[in-house]
Amino acid sequence: MNDWTAGYMADIGYTYGYYRELNPLHARLAFLNSRLVPPERGVHCELGFGQGISANIHAAASCSTWYATDFNPAQAAFAQSLAAASGADIHLADEAFSEFCSRSDLPDFDSIGLHGIWSWINDDNRSIIVEFIRRKLKVGGFVYVSYNTQPGWAAMAPLRDLLTEHSEVMGVAGHGIVNRIDGAIAFAEKLFSTQPKYLKSNPTVAERFKSLKTHSRNYLAHEYFNRDWLPMPFSRMVQWLAPAKLAFACSADYLSQIDAVNLTAEQQSLLRDVPDAMFQQTVRDFMVNQQFRKDYWARGARRLSEFEQVESLRAHRVMMVVPRADVPLKVTGSAGEATLQEAIYRPILDGLADHRIQSLGDLEKTVKGAGITFAQLSHAVMLLAAMGVLVSVEDDELTARARRHTDQLNAHLMSKARGSSEIAYLASPVSGGGVSVSRFEQLFMLAHAQGKKSPADWVESVWAELSVRAQRIIKDGKTLESREENLAELTLQAEIFAAKRAPILKSLQVF
Numbered sequence: 001m002n003d004w005t006a007g008y009m010a011d012i013g014y015t016y017g018y019y020r021e022l023n024p025l026h027a028r029l030a031f032l033n034s035r036l037v038p039p040e041r042g043v044h045c046e047l048g049f050g051q052g053i054s055a056n057i058h059a060a061a062s063c064s065t066w067y068a069t070d071f072n073p074a075q076a077a078f079a080q081s082l083a084a085a086s087g088a089d090i091h092l093a094d095e096a097f098s099e100f101c102s103r104s105d106l107p108d109f110d111s112i113g114l115h116g117i118w119s120w121i122n123d124d125n126r127s128i129i130v131e132f133i134r135r136k137l138k139v140g141g142f143v144y145v146s147y148n149t150q151p152g153w154a155a156m157a158p159l160r161d162l163l164t165e166h167s168e169v170m171g172v173a174g175h176g177i178v179n180r181i182d183g184a185i186a187f188a189e190k191l192f193s194t195q196p197k198y199l200k201s202n203p204t205v206a207e208r209f210k211s212l213k214t215h216s217r218n219y220l221a222h223e224y225f226n227r228d229w230l231p232m233p234f235s236r237m238v239q240w241l242a243p244a245k246l247a248f249a250c251s252a253d254y255l256s257q258i259d260a261v262n263l264t265a266e267q268q269s270l271l272r273d274v275p276d277a278m279f280q281q282t283v284r285d286f287m288v289n290q291q292f293r294k295d296y297w298a299r300g301a302r303r304l305s306e307f308e309q310v311e312s313l314r315a316h317r318v319m320m321v322v323p324r325a326d327v328p329l330k331v332t333g334s335a336g337e338a339t340l341q342e343a344i345y346r347p348i349l350d351g352l353a354d355h356r357i358q359s360l361g362d363l364e365k366t367v368k369g370a371g372i373t374f375a376q377l378s379h380a381v382m383l384l385a386a387m388g389v390l391v392s393v394e395d396d397e398l399t400a401r402a403r404r405h406t407d408q409l410n411a412h413l414m415s416k417a418r419g420s421s422e423i424a425y426l427a428s429p430v431s432g433g434g435v436s437v438s439r440f441e442q443l444f445m446l447a448h449a450q451g452k453k454s455p456a457d458w459v460e461s462v463w464a465e466l467s468v469r470a471q472r473i474i475k476d477g478k479t480l481e482s483r484e485e486n487l488a489e490l491t492l493q494a495e496i497f498a499a500k501r502a503p504i505l506k507s508l509q510v511f
């Protein structure tokens with residue numbers, strides 16, 4: 001292991017994920033729904049950006065200024081190549097937190113975000129980050145932090161320790177981390193086949209172990225095989241962040257904000273009887289067996305009056321980003337599957353079906369005839385946003401300014417899609433954030449940008465790319481070997497793309 005890592009897993013690159021919770025516009029709706037003054041947007045910071053997909057997308061798509069660091073130089077170099085392509089106002093360093101956070105040339109920030117960092121670093125680094133937040137977060141600013149928590153990790157934590165211990169003690173130095181991970185997993189399997197009492201006392205572990213094995217080795221290396229790994233209960237987060245004058249604002253996970261789909265009536269009633277808002281979070285974590293929290297914390301959270309909340313929500317603009325026919329009238333929360341009330345959701349979805357940008361105030365007028373109140377409408381909007389059916393929308397002026405940067409970034413990402421499917425996101429100047437776009441969808445768009453107008457032409461072009469690299473499509477786990485099979489599959493995908501996805505990506509100004 002290299003010595004700049006402080007025990008962090010640096011032998012293998014991290015995955016190319018995008019996290020919408022880091023998008024300041026995403027935070028806006030979360031705050032409004034919780035009746036809190038939404039934070040300002042302007043200058044933002046991300047600590048531990050991984051491959052830098054989120055930071056680059058947000059800088060390009062929202063016309064805001066971003067500063068970010070990740071001490072892995074290979075990842076930082078990759079992230080910088082995206083920044084060079086977009087031309088956005090983003091400053092990416094490969095400095096360790098100790099170095100970056102003590103810099104004297106950084107501005108004050110409207111937000112500081114860290115996704116997948118807090119549980120995987122040591123206390124010294126946590127202290128550095130808290131002190132940085134104390135010094136550099138503006139009053140009224142927010143912090144986004146995600147972390148492993150309890151009680152959700154209670155049963156699994158000993159297995160994680162077993163896997164890392166096996167890797168350290170039994171793993172062969174010089175054989176690489178993937179080899180050590182595979183060895184540790186094989187050993188755990190052997191151990192479980194002896195029916196240990198641990199497995200009998202913790203029946204959920206077998207299922208979780210099964211799903212663990214399906215993850216990429218890059219993900220497992222970073223999630224399970226670091227020297228530092230600490231699931232932290234919410235109450236300890238409160239203590240950790242207090243010196244930075246941070247108070248818990250709301251969950252960044254929209255679905256978690258909706259009690260009706262997560263808690264039974266009895267649990268909601270018990271929670272209402274808990275007078276302390278922080279202890280409520282702890283109790284709630286027991287109710288849902290919380291394993292991973294995504295939280296917004298604010299420096300100086302202020303309540304909105306009911307009038308101010310409704311006024312701000314009426315002005316908030318959204319767009320539907322799923323074809324109307326594909327929206328399920330069902331949602332699954334911690335309490336199980338819930339059916340959405342047709343009388344409320346049908347008129348709202350119909351009103352949004354053309355993928356036009358609409359304010360909640362406009363939508364209120366559209367669905368007035370159906371007898372839907374504004375409270376019902378805003379609740380439904382939050383749930384649909386949680387399901388990924390809706391996104392919040394930027395100001396038109398910001399969208400216009402961001403378009404040049406998103407076009408440049410997207411052209412670069414689509415060009416990378418010719419060789420690999422690793423990056424499945426593009427940037428939208430409309431939502432100020434990332435949109436999930438598969439490799440073949442990106443290649444169809446690339447063909448379109450190169451002047452190929454019809455789906456049949458896109459298919460020809462994509463097939464040419466695949467043929468050059470001797471690649472074949474894998475469908476349902478089976479490789480399609482013949483040219484005809486590949487062309488048939490590409491044609492199907494191109495037609496679906498043209499009919500369903502292209503109109504939405506156009507509305508999002510990605511296509």
Ligand SMILES: C[S@@+](CC[C@H](N)C(=O)[O-])C[C@H]1O[C@@H](n2cnc3c(N)ncnc32)[C@H](O)[C@@H]1O
Nearest residue numbers: 008017048049050070071072096097115116222
């Ligand atoms: C689990 S990954 C999460 C990456 C990214 N936030 C994401 O979710 O895609 C943690 C990242 O933190 C970086 N990191 C860990 N310790 C660090 C430190 N002390 N200073 C700077 N970066 C660090 C690692 O290089 C890694 O990319």
